[in-house]
Amino acid sequence: MTTNSQVIYLKNYKPPAFLIDTTDLDIRIGDEYTSVVTRLKIRRNPASSEMSAELVLQGGKGIKLQEVMMDGLILDSSGYELEDSKLCIQQCPETFELTTECLIQPQLNTSLEGLYKSGGMYCTQCEAEGFRNITYYLDRPDALSVFTTRISAPKTSYPVLLANGNPVDSGDLDNGEHFAVWHDPFPKPAYLFAMVAGDLVRQDDEFITASGRKVDLQIFVEAHNSHKCDHALASLKRSMLWDEKTYGREYDLDLFMIVAVDDFNMGAMENKGLNIFNSDCVLADPATSSDAMFERIEGIVAHEYFHNWSGNRVTCRDWFQLSLKEGFTVYRDAQYTADTYSAAVKRIDDVTILRTHQFAEDASPMAHPIRPASYIEINNFYSVTVYEKGAEVVGMMHSLLGDHLFRKGSDLYFDRHDGQAVTTDHFVAAMGDASGIDLSQFKHWYSQAGTPTLTVTDSYDAAAQEYRLTVAQSTPATAECQHKQPFHMPFRMALLDANGTEMPLVVQGNDAITGTTCVLDIKQAQQTFVFQEVKQHPIPSLLRGFSAPVKLDYAYTKAQLLFLASKDQDGFCRWEACQRLLIEATEEAMLHTDGYQITDALVSMLRSSLVDEHLDTAMVAKLIQLPSEAYLAETQTTVDVDLIHAAREAMRMAIASALENELLTCYQRCHDTGPFSQTGGAIGNRALKNTCLSYLNSLGKTQYHNMAQQQYALQANMTDVGAALNSLIAIEGSNLATPLLTDFYQRWHTDTQVVDQWFAMQCGANRSGGLEQVQQLLQHSAFDIRNPNKVRSVVGSFIRSAINFHAADGSGYAFVGDMILKLDAINPMIASGLAKPLGRFKRQTPQRKALMQKQLQRLSEAQLSKDVFEVVNRALDSSND
Ligand code: B3K
Numbered sequence: 001m002t003t004n005s006q007v008i009y010l011k012n013y014k015p016p017a018f019l020i021d022t023t024d025l026d027i028r029i030g031d032e033y034t035s036v037v038t039r040l041k042i043r044r045n046p047a048s049s050e051m052s053a054e055l056v057l058q059g060g061k062g063i064k065l066q067e068v069m070m071d072g073l074i075l076d077s078s079g080y081e082l083e084d085s086k087l088c089i090q091q092c093p094e095t096f097e098l099t100t101e102c103l104i105q106p107q108l109n110t111s112l113e114g115l116y117k118s119g120g121m122y123c124t125q126c127e128a129e130g131f132r133n134i135t136y137y138l139d140r141p142d143a144l145s146v147f148t149t150r151i152s153a154p155k156t157s158y159p160v161l162l163a164n165g166n167p168v169d170s171g172d173l174d175n176g177e178h179f180a181v182w183h184d185p186f187p188k189p190a191y192l193f194a195m196v197a198g199d200l201v202r203q204d205d206e207f208i209t210a211s212g213r214k215v216d217l218q219i220f221v222e223a224h225n226s227h228k229c230d231h232a233l234a235s236l237k238r239s240m241l242w243d244e245k246t247y248g249r250e251y252d253l254d255l256f257m258i259v260a261v262d263d264f265n266m267g268a269m270e271n272k273g274l275n276i277f278n279s280d281c282v283l284a285d286p287a288t289s290s291d292a293m294f295e296r297i298e299g300i301v302a303h304e305y306f307h308n309w310s311g312n313r314v315t316c317r318d319w320f321q322l323s324l325k326e327g328f329t330v331y332r333d334a335q336y337t338a339d340t341y342s343a344a345v346k347r348i349d350d351v352t353i354l355r356t357h358q359f360a361e362d363a364s365p366m367a368h369p370i371r372p373a374s375y376i377e378i379n380n381f382y383s384v385t386v387y388e389k390g391a392e393v394v395g396m397m398h399s400l401l402g403d404h405l406f407r408k409g410s411d412l413y414f415d416r417h418d419g420q421a422v423t424t425d426h427f428v429a430a431m432g433d434a435s436g437i438d439l440s441q442f443k444h445w446y447s448q449a450g451t452p453t454l455t456v457t458d459s460y461d462a463a464a465q466e467y468r469l470t471v472a473q474s475t476p477a478t479a480e481c482q483h484k485q486p487f488h489m490p491f492r493m494a495l496l497d498a499n500g501t502e503m504p505l506v507v508q509g510n511d512a513i514t515g516t517t518c519v520l521d522i523k524q525a526q527q528t529f530v531f532q533e534v535k536q537h538p539i540p541s542l543l544r545g546f547s548a549p550v551k552l553d554y555a556y557t558k559a560q561l562l563f564l565a566s567k568d569q570d571g572f573c574r575w576e577a578c579q580r581l582l583i584e585a586t587e588e589a590m591l592h593t594d595g596y597q598i599t600d601a602l603v604s605m606l607r608s609s610l611v612d613e614h615l616d617t618a619m620v621a622k623l624i625q626l627p628s629e630a631y632l633a634e635t636q637t638t639v640d641v642d643l644i645h646a647a648r649e650a651m652r653m654a655i656a657s658a659l660e661n662e663l664l665t666c667y668q669r670c671h672d673t674g675p676f677s678q679t680g681g682a683i684g685n686r687a688l689k690n691t692c693l694s695y696l697n698s699l700g701k702t703q704y705h706n707m708a709q710q711q712y713a714l715q716a717n718m719t720d721v722g723a724a725l726n727s728l729i730a731i732e733g734s735n736l737a738t739p740l741l742t743d744f745y746q747r748w749h750t751d752t753q754v755v756d757q758w759f760a761m762q763c764g765a766n767r768s769g770g771l772e773q774v775q776q777l778l779q780h781s782a783f784d785i786r787n788p789n790k791v792r793s794v795v796g797s798f799i800r801s802a803i804n805f806h807a808a809d810g811s812g813y814a815f816v817g818d819m820i821l822k823l824d825a826i827n828p829m830i831a832s833g834l835a836k837p838l839g840r841f842k843r844q845t846p847q848r849k850a851l852m853q854k855q856l857q858r859l860s861e862a863q864l865s866k867d868v869f870e871v872v873n874r875a876l877d878s879s880n881d
């Protein structure tokens, strides 16, 4: 492992000096070596200013170059240079054919980038720069080429041979080998290349497009998973229909394939016509997958499918533009889920992720704008910022433009740039051109990092019937920019009267605003809006639907929050009012560690949601849930994880004892004894029932332990089984869960996905003694450090168990440091994901901060991959901020 810390800058972008019109790959899979013959039709790029530049192709370290031919003639070693993972050819004509022959060893590839072996199958992951591990190539997203792929392999071991596009030829060869040829007519960058060779079974379906074309849908899995494909297929068909209706986007090939693989660095990959999925993100069955997993799978299937337009047909010019495809596609999949299920619940889930993880990233040494200006390793920037904040930015454009103009803008974007590799500026330009709205200031969202705070103040003049609302914005300095320009953002709001009814809005100087809710255009550092004809002192309902990714600072009184928590018609704002009250109460509990008294007002607010049988149960579950410790930590100036944990536990017990009867009644009301159902209502009932169970089990009563044990014993579905187990695991100092965990493993040990859940439940438990538990589980025969899902379940979950990761003696940090070093030699991308939390020391107590820095220092003294190097060095560089 070498430390190569070369920084790549957006400002240095240059178009490629050469273009590759066609790419013909001949990949022969062999036991020891896989041979890759690559035939490229190359020409000089007329758009390049470097008319006599040498040809530089990227290649990974594991490639053994055998031969280079130009226009049919073998080049001797003076005809090319092989240096530092690059193949350079100085003398190149205007157009030529270049053929290379390389040998690679996918079975030794543990980084899971490029071609690698997962279990008994060969598969690929090329985004962002994995293709260079397969062959020498112009491995950049703005080099689009038409690919033809021939694969050959032993037929018995690898009966299925797949690549992008359409199958054009196949047949048997000598020595038990066979071959298949695939052709993809759509020019694409190498990051979208994929191939698979394995012993897989297929589940089929079909979809008829709006224009009447039949598309074959195929999911390939290992035989023992064949019963777990229905949900993904159904989700895929719903997504295809939704994209036609909502964005007017039809699928373009006649075949759409999904392959499930066990060893995968992330969730899934949108390769053209051949999506490759982490098994955990595609295979589902009620006995083994929870409701949350079903929902996640549907979201990911939709996301990868939507990439066919937002990412594949229109792709990124360079990796700085990643949010062009990821932010937009996350926004599209969120819209899909909101339209298909509950919009309010989806919004609450997304805001929770954003505020817990993205706000934390924005305040960390890894803070970056959604279009970063520089990177050392692009894989470090597949981040909550690029994805989730990127989606918020697209959502803000939607709010500013309205439905009709937003659709006009997306149509223009797709039509104008079909087949091109473009930038986020092109996206904003299409939205601006289609709508006539000036979005020039809006572009600051792409170049400035940090989470803005909106400070809102107001006053009411009863005599003049005028209500003045002043909105001031400020954004903390981040490494890339000390003084931020004001952002342009939509601020959705309403004014409520004493009954909670929305009042008609008349805004001075803005005739366009009519009705009872509006979107205010915020553009200045400080702006005042004057509402007229306001008949009584209103209660403002602000930032409805969380219309911008900001922190809202408005001095709501407790009485106002209680009012909004029961009266606001905006689902997000109603939930937000509850959350604020719960956060304030937890802060009080932090101040009274010797005994916390919950207020009657808070109890009756929670009670009114619990007993209201007309409310959507999924929403009630959200309304009564305490904010997570991670989010609570986000709201504190100095983070004391033990104090947060103790205060939240005290709150949990206080709520449970004040509302014990209501929680039990609600549990019984929502406990479904009929056949298993996955309707929204049934899913909501399970969510609420299990929230009640978790509260009740904080009381330490045998009655509720038994209730959890009975729920476990029923084995009705994985949601209930997992929740019953989790509610027992969470009981500090108890072994009640131990026999059930043993039973769980015995029952499910042959199903690797369930074993992942088994690891995660134990390693993520935020109770003392977590480190010993994790160390034991690392020795378990089912743990495999080469499998990212196992590492995420064990080490990733451990990091989330805050009291263990942040143990005062530094043992948690030292353990994670050890794991990073071990993993960096195996899989740098996974190692660097584990290093990011170590860099978040800024608001920790001074002792913890020093212990975290000590581990970072220790890491920095080792030979690191550039992935981990970048994360560790950014963290250390920020030490004096
Ligand atoms: N585009 C891929 C992510 C690739 C990550 C490479 N480190 C999946 C997705 O976002 O749809």
Ligand code: ZN
Pocket: 303, 307, 325, 326, 329
């Ligand atoms: Zn994506």
